[in-house]
Amino acid sequence: MRNISDLIEEYLKATIKKSGDDLLEIKRSEIAKKFQCVPSQINYVIQTRFTVEKGYLVESKRGGGGYIRIIKISPHDHVDLFDQMIDIIGQKVDQNTAENIIIRLYEEQAVTKREATLMISAVDRMHYQANVSHRDEVRANILKAMLKTLKYKEA
Template sequence: MARLSDLIEAFLKELIKDADGQIIEIKRNELANEFKCAPSQINYVLTTRFSVEKGYAVESKRGGGGHIRIIRLKIDDTQLIYNIIGQIGDSINMTKAVSLVNFFLERGIIKEREARIMLAAVNNRAIDIDSEIKNNVRASILKSMLASLLR
């Protein structure tokens, strides 16, 4: 069963898709009521799933008529890859690596087969080394694979 965060993310992405991939405006409290969750859960989804590095801008207006605006950014794929390579840094855990690969798949930058290969290369079984450096090796492998997309 999907986690609540996944359901909220999927719902918001469907709204964006229905809005021709442009801009949607939501009321955080209304969305929280619809999903029967705390407004902080909505904030969590917006912060973790709709960040600039994932191709979104989130603006909020507080007050009685307040709303949250989610904007799908039109970022060149090459620039996006460069930005994400820079953000990976020297270390990445498996959860974040999976999230990034799924993001590239969702954006159409990579295909399903490429995503499976990338995930196989960075998973914990493939990187069978001391856990202290596992995330460093994973980051190097992932950045190398992403850099190969730029060629």
Template sequence: MQNHNMSDIIEAYLKKVLNRQEQIEIRRNEIAALFDCVPSQINYVINTRFTIQHGYLVESKRGGGGYIRIIKVQLLDESEFLDTMIEIIGESISQKDSQSIVTKLFEDQLITRREAKLILIAIDKSYYTMDNKAEKNMRARLMKSFLTNLKYEDPNEYGGE
């Protein structure tokens, strides 16, 4: 539980810095020292909470002068965002990554709370009786279909004017 709380603290710190600027460069060891944790804890936070699904791009350079750069993704429009998500999904996606995408769509007001709940139900692994690979492939097809549908939404569909 300590690691979970530390992850939340590190994430909050990095997001606070990112709220003031579009990108940051950090040194893993320096941040680990700041929070008195192991460097792998920093990797964990970055790899799980600063993904493209969460609206961040991460670049890194290894070696003595190495750094990790976290950039807030600035998408030009809704369509570009949806295209990026479709590309990231590829042929397979986990439930956790799908949930992150749905959360981002809701936070960015591209879907309603009700739509988010419906999508989360559709991608829930408890409904799939196939093997793990087939489940992830089916979820990817569903997610891409949802995203494509958002991209080309027809206002006249389902009784709209």
């Protein structure tokens, strides 16, 4: 059985897709009312499931006329996507963020299912017997090396 967060995420993504605009402007209270949940549940879904590494920008304005704007971002081509992901990784990356990046690459068809599976295996914390900080640095270096390699097609 799916939870309320999954349903809210699915609804918001479907609404963006239906609009054909890659942009959705919502009022948190209206969505909360629709799903009969507290407004903080909407915040949770937006903060955890509509992140840059997943291909979204979120803008918000507080107050009476406030809104939350969710924008689906799409790179011009896969090279731009790889570069964006390398920038997001930075010097350190935790396992969850690394997996979200890989899933996005797969969803954007920049990597195959097999490549994504291999990459997810390579960034798994079980392979790094180090303190968290060092583990996140090693994971970032490995993931960036994979992305830099995948960025260029074979001739």
